[in-house]
Amino acid sequence: MTTFDLFIIGAGSGGVACARRAASYGAKVGIAEARRVGGTCVIRGCVPKKLMHYGAHFGEALADARAYGWQIGERPPLDFEALCRARNQEIDRLNGIYIDMLKKAGVELFTGRARVQPRWSGDGFVVAVGEHEIHTRRILVAVGAHPSLPEIDGIEHAMTSDEVLEQVYPLPRRLVVVGAGYIGVEFASIFRALGADTTLVLRGDLPLRGFEEDLRRHLTDEMRAHGLKIQPDTRVERIERTSDGFALHTNRGVIACDRVIYATGRAPIPNTRGIGLEDLGVRMSDIGVIQVDRGYASNVKGIFAVGDCSDHGGHGLGAAQFDLTPVAIAEGRALAEAQFNDNPQTVAYETIPTAVFALPQASSVGLSEARARSLGYDVTIYRTRFRPMVHTLTGGSGRTMMKLVVDKASDRVLGCHMVGEDAAEIIQGFAVALTAGATKAVFDATVALHPTAAEEFVTMYQPAQS
Numbered sequence: 001m002t003t004f005d006l007f008i009i010g011a012g013s014g015g016v017a018c019a020r021r022a023a024s025y026g027a028k029v030g031i032a033e034a035r036r037v038g039g040t041c042v043i044r045g046c047v048p049k050k051l052m053h054y055g056a057h058f059g060e061a062l063a064d065a066r067a068y069g070w071q072i073g074e075r076p077p078l079d080f081e082a083l084c085r086a087r088n089q090e091i092d093r094l095n096g097i098y099i100d101m102l103k104k105a106g107v108e109l110f111t112g113r114a115r116v117q118p119r120w121s122g123d124g125f126v127v128a129v130g131e132h133e134i135h136t137r138r139i140l141v142a143v144g145a146h147p148s149l150p151e152i153d154g155i156e157h158a159m160t161s162d163e164v165l166e167q168v169y170p171l172p173r174r175l176v177v178v179g180a181g182y183i184g185v186e187f188a189s190i191f192r193a194l195g196a197d198t199t200l201v202l203r204g205d206l207p208l209r210g211f212e213e214d215l216r217r218h219l220t221d222e223m224r225a226h227g228l229k230i231q232p233d234t235r236v237e238r239i240e241r242t243s244d245g246f247a248l249h250t251n252r253g254v255i256a257c258d259r260v261i262y263a264t265g266r267a268p269i270p271n272t273r274g275i276g277l278e279d280l281g282v283r284m285s286d287i288g289v290i291q292v293d294r295g296y297a298s299n300v301k302g303i304f305a306v307g308d309c310s311d312h313g314g315h316g317l318g319a320a321q322f323d324l325t326p327v328a329i330a331e332g333r334a335l336a337e338a339q340f341n342d343n344p345q346t347v348a349y350e351t352i353p354t355a356v357f358a359l360p361q362a363s364s365v366g367l368s369e370a371r372a373r374s375l376g377y378d379v380t381i382y383r384t385r386f387r388p389m390v391h392t393l394t395g396g397s398g399r400t401m402m403k404l405v406v407d408k409a410s411d412r413v414l415g416c417h418m419v420g421e422d423a424a425e426i427i428q429g430f431a432v433a434l435t436a437g438a439t440k441a442v443f444d445a446t447v448a449l450h451p452t453a454a455e456e457f458v459t460m461y462q463p464a465q466s
């Protein structure tokens with residue numbers, strides 16, 4: 001029987017990245033996947049979501065095109081189910097590519113739910129996947145997370161992101177999205193842009209808790225201007241099926257709709273529980289997050305964890321922001337480098353760029369103003385709001401917002417934030433600048449690229465009133 005150097009549970013972003021890198025250094029690597037290779041990002045996350053985001057925004061582009069002379073009459077009809085089917089076809093193609101990539105890398109794939117056995121083999125661990133009994137020196141747990149739902153009456157009527165992104169269904173006429181984190185804001189934006197009468201219901205006063213306050217406010221105004229109904233300070237008490245859809249009973253009245261999407265967060269349970277980790281004494285939080293050190297090692301020697309199911313604590317920034325695909329990939333690769341190439345690496349957690357594919361997009365890298373102040377920085381703020389050039393002809397009311405948070409003492413730019421078209425594409429380059437430790441003087445010395453929105457990031461000379 002082969003003994004693997006590394007056996008990975010979960011072929012998602014972190015697991016696949018680690019497997020390929022470790023195998024490239026000659027390690028004997030096996031990987032188990034319970035659902036589909038590619039994991040959340042490829043199968044039911046980033047990729048299908050971005051395809052739907054593209055699909056949704058053609059509607060607006062078509063309307064804008066009229067102002068540029070295109071003779072487009074009424075809004076053309078949308079075949080939403082065709083969009084779902086095209087999306088699924090692309091996901092099937094990517095799933096095949098991921099399986100091939102593992103094969104080409106020499107990684108052995110086991111299909112099924114892996115379970116670590118409560119006994120040790122001669123030189124490591126035993127993992128069961130279906131009929132297979134696998135011996136391995138190290139285990140990487142990269143099992144990701146799962147939509148978490150509150151226990152209220154009628155919650156079984158709600159769709160989660162899994163169903164939204166995997167199923168083919170008619171476009172809802174009236175939709176309610178509950179929860180205003182990344183997924184809630186993105187889905188509400190997508191369905192609104194597709195033409196659904198959409199209400200975003202949140203418990204707090206603004207969406208996207210943890211993000212820069214100016215970004216949250218500006219994005220809220222913009223989303224409302226696009227016709228999205230945003231209902232703050234609202235708690236759903238129960239969901240009732242009615243003759244023509246559903247009734248959401250809330251502390252602020254009843255909302256009628258045809259579909260309800262719940263986007264109330266994700267947790268590693270049930271993925272991390274019930275697969276033998278507790279029996280070996282692996283330390284986890286109450287929601288199943290595996291506690292690891294800076295080398296992604298759990299408290300049990302030889303068991304590691306990366307990605308959404310893990311937390312190494314102590315990065316000093318927000319938390320939820322780090323459950324992102326590139327973070328899982330960077331952690332998986334860093335683990336492989338340390339274990340199989342004697343090349344320990346650190347992930348630049350302080351300057352992880354992030355975007356919300358909303359209506360319009362919002363993006364951030366580095367610290368928010370509030371977070372910078374809470375960490376003791378004395379900061380200067382630069383902020384601009386302007387009408388993007390495309391709307392000079394369309395007459396659209398949309399406004400772009402950009403903000404820089406600068407440390408007075410060192411002149412270092414601590415945070416860049418944006419709401420507006422292409423915000424996601426624009427922030428990536430500024431993440432490079434922040435990772436390199438760029439100062440405001442460097443931003444000022446950078447020649448602008450005209451005419452773009454991005455140039456505003458290097459032409460904000462006057463500090464904003466606090």
Ligand SMILES: Cc1cc2nc3c(=O)[nH]c(=O)nc-3n(C[C@H](O)[C@H](O)[C@H](O)COP(=O)(O)OP(=O)(O)OC[C@H]3O[C@@H](n4cnc5c(N)ncnc54)[C@H](O)[C@@H]3O)c2cc1C
Binds near residue numbers: 114143271
């Ligand atoms: C709707 C949505 C949109 C998102 N959009 C973005 C985005 O735009 N940008 C971004 O950066 N991030 C996005 N994310 C987050 C991103 O998808 C995750 O951060 C990323 O996939 C985490 O990777 P991972 O390797 O930790 O876990 P996953 O990719 O979730 O992979 C875990 C894998 O483990 C498998 N598994 C679980 N238990 C077992 C077991 N016992 N045996 C075998 N296999 C098992 C699962 O089936 C899964 O395939 C999005 C997430 C969602 C839900």
Ligand SMILES: NC(=O)c1ccc[n+]([C@@H]2O[C@H](COP(=O)([O-])OP(=O)(O)OC[C@H]3O[C@@H](n4cnc5c(N)ncnc54)[C@H](O)[C@@H]3O)[C@@H](O)[C@H]2O)c1
Binds near residue numbers: 180183265
């Ligand atoms: N563009 C991206 O990069 C992207 C997109 C989607 C998801 N993600 C990742 O996936 C993770 C999960 O996304 P998410 O949106 O599910 O989680 P989230 O943690 O971002 O947001 C969940 C929201 O639901 C609210 N909530 C919790 N319980 C509730 C209840 N009972 N009623 C009403 N609201 C409730 C929370 O206050 C929070 O605002 C994110 O943290 C992010 O890391 C990233």
